[in-house]
Amino acid sequence: MARYGVLIGFFVLMTVFAVVLNRMNEGEYNPKSIPSEFIGKPAPEINVPDLLNGKLVTSADMKGQMWLFNVWGTWCPECWREHKFLLQLQQAGVTIIGLNWRDDKAEAMAMLTRMGNPFAKIGYDPDSSVAMDWGVYGAPETFLVNAEGIILVKHAGGITPAVWEQKFASHFQAKNEAQL
Amino acid sequence: MIQTKWMKQFLSLIYAVMIAGFCLLSTSVSAKVETRAFANEQMESDYNQLIAELRCLVCQNQNLADSNAELAQDMRTKVYKMLGQGSNKEEIVDYMVQRYGDFVMYRPPVKSTTFFLWFGPLVFFVVAGLIVFSYLRKQKAADQVSVDQQQQKKAHSLLDDE
Numbered sequence: 001m002a003r004y005g006v007l008i009g010f011f012v013l014m015t016v017f018a019v020v021l022n023r024m025n026e027g028e029y030n031p032k033s034i035p036s037e038f039i040g041k042p043a044p045e046i047n048v049p050d051l052l053n054g055k056l057v058t059s060a061d062m063k064g065q066m067w068l069f070n071v072w073g074t075w076c077p078e079c080w081r082e083h084k085f086l087l088q089l090q091q092a093g094v095t096i097i098g099l100n101w102r103d104d105k106a107e108a109m110a111m112l113t114r115m116g117n118p119f120a121k122i123g124y125d126p127d128s129s130v131a132m133d134w135g136v137y138g139a140p141e142t143f144l145v146n147a148e149g150i151i152l153v154k155h156a157g158g159i160t161p162a163v164w165e166q167k168f169a170s171h172f173q174a175k176n177e178a179q180l
Numbered sequence: 181m182i183q184t185k186w187m188k189q190f191l192s193l194i195y196a197v198m199i200a201g202f203c204l205l206s207t208s209v210s211a212k213v214e215t216r217a218f219a220n221e222q223m224e225s226d227y228n229q230l231i232a233e234l235r236c237l238v239c240q241n242q243n244l245a246d247s248n249a250e251l252a253q254d255m256r257t258k259v260y261k262m263l264g265q266g267s268n269k270e271e272i273v274d275y276m277v278q279r280y281g282d283f284v285m286y287r288p289p290v291k292s293t294t295f296f297l298w299f300g301p302l303v304f305f306v307v308a309g310l311i312v313f314s315y316l317r318k319q320k321a322a323d324q325v326s327v328d329q330q331q332q333k334k335a336h337s338l339l340d341d342e
Contacts, residue, residue: 032240037281102250128254135279137237137251 026166036154037135043069043145044133051100051108051124059149066172067095069143070119070159071131073103074111076139082158086118089164094172098122101131101139144168214253216260223263230259230272235284243286 023029038044043059046069050057070086072079086096098119100108105124112119123130134143137156144153153167218224228245234255236247244252244259255276262272273285282288290298327335 034237034281034283037278102254127257128251129258131251132254132258132279135281137280 030156033156034135034137036151038143038151039154041151043143043149043151044130046097046099046123046130048123048125048130051098051105051122052112055121057097057121057123059145062095062097062145063149064147065095066147067097067120067145068168069097069099069134069145071099071101071134071136071139071141073101073139074107075103078158079140080111080115082140082160083115083118085159085161085164087116089159090118095120099130099134099136100124101136102126102128144171146171214256214260219264226269227260227263230263230269231256233286234259234273234276235286237280237284 020029045059046057048057049055068089072083090096096119098121100122103124103126105126108122108124125131128136134141140158142153142155142159143151146152152171155163155167157163159168216224216227218227231244234244236242236244236249236252236255238249238251239247242249242252244256258275259272262275267275276284282294288294288297296303
């Protein structure tokens with residue numbers, strides 16, 4: 001009987017390991033990721049000038065529509081990688097507000113000229129003041145904010161079609177705003 | 181031949197001194213590169229205490245004082261600015277916790293979500309202690325073999341046969 005117990009224990013452990021490993025491969029249980037304090041809470045303000053035209057970018061202006069808040073910088077390779085997909089999202093009708101974080105203004109503008117601009121507006125945040133208010137600790141990070149200004153999703157890391165499908169798409173399909 | 185032996189010994193001595201030096205230094209190295217002016221000593225000690233107790237979110241095993249990460253620099257500046265604006269320590273910690281969660285504190289508060297973090301080790305210790313205790317008791321019981329008369333007779337007869 002005791003021998004069966006050991007065997008059953010072994011299989012239980014093995015199943016747990018397999019499940020955890022599988023979810024780690026899907027990007028869960030990242031030991032460096034920090035659970036966001038903001039899910040279900042109102043989006044913080046942005047309130048910094050636009051990188052391109054200097055006009056004030058605010059969260060309040062976005063009320064009434066679903067939008068993405070994407071933190072990026074030219075120093076961040078993962079941001080270059082996700083850039084193309086952001087352009088695709090823009091074409092599908094998704095409104096993306098960018099936050100150019102701790103970056104050189106000229107370099108940031110050059111990157112957008114070279115690779116295209118997926119953002120409706122871009123807050124310029126050289127000293128992390130907005131990034132800190134949003135609890136950002138790395139780039140890229142992307143938030144989904146609904147029409148009432150509530151944060152529904154936060155993703156740390158690059159957005160890929162798979163990530164979009166898994167975390168974001170359902171919110172847009174519910175509103176029939178974007179079909180990808 | 182002798183020369184190389186001497187050189188080897190000399191080199192190992194130098195290495196030993198270097199390693200000892202690094203060990204001593206590494207405990208006192210910190211990344212406080214900014215020079216800050218403080219209105220009073222209280223503010224300075226509050227500042228130093230806060231950056232020692234808040235965690236750098238980029239290099240997560242360092243506090244703000246030790247980290248040279250850019251975000252850590254900006255967070256230090258934020259702490260400094262908030263102190264300058266008259267915020268007290270609790271308000272600054274609250275500000276960071278609202279944004280980065282309990283994780284930002286090196287000493288998270290005891291509450292339902294951090295219960296296992298605080299008391300998990302104690303639970304492991306008690307469980308391990310119970311297992312060791314029951315194992316030892318079993319061993320002791322196994323040592324005291326009780327033999328009844330019949331078995332004793334049998335044993336004697338077996339021995340007599342030889």
